[in-house]
Amino acid sequence: MSATKAALAVRSDLETWQELNVAAFLTSGLGTANATVIGEPYVDGSGVEYPPMLAVPIRVFAGDDAALRRALQRALDRDLLVSVYTEHMFATMNDADNRAAVAAYETADLPLVGLAIVGDGKMVDKAFDKLKLHGA
Secondary structure, rough: OOOHHHHHHHHOOOOOHHHHHHHHHHHHHHHHHHHHHHHOOOOOOOOOEEOOEEEEEEEEEEOOOOHHHHHHHHHOOOEEEEEEHHHHHHHOOOOOHHHHHOOOOHHHHOOOEEEEEEEEHHHHHHHHHOEOOOOO
């Protein structure tokens, strides 16, 4: 088993504000579902404490709809922890509506705009093997 790694992918045709929104939501899902990837609190030189963040490397990728669907299936096939973000979540204003936006679709039909995964680094790499680094 290789070191734990996290990665997220956003659909390449999103506006900047959408990419940032998707990345923030997806990353939050990884930490809440797997406490082992959360580090220790941060403390600055004045003694002010800040909450812990993910303590594992995270890479950001981009791809089209087909690439995101492929990555999702490969992540699920490898039993990796997955967070998803669908198109309809841009129009929701609360957690219940976000969950309903996901529940409205079968896995293969999710209108994905992003997904994040965490797990064994080699498995994460295999799930995202056809995606390009964001901005590359």
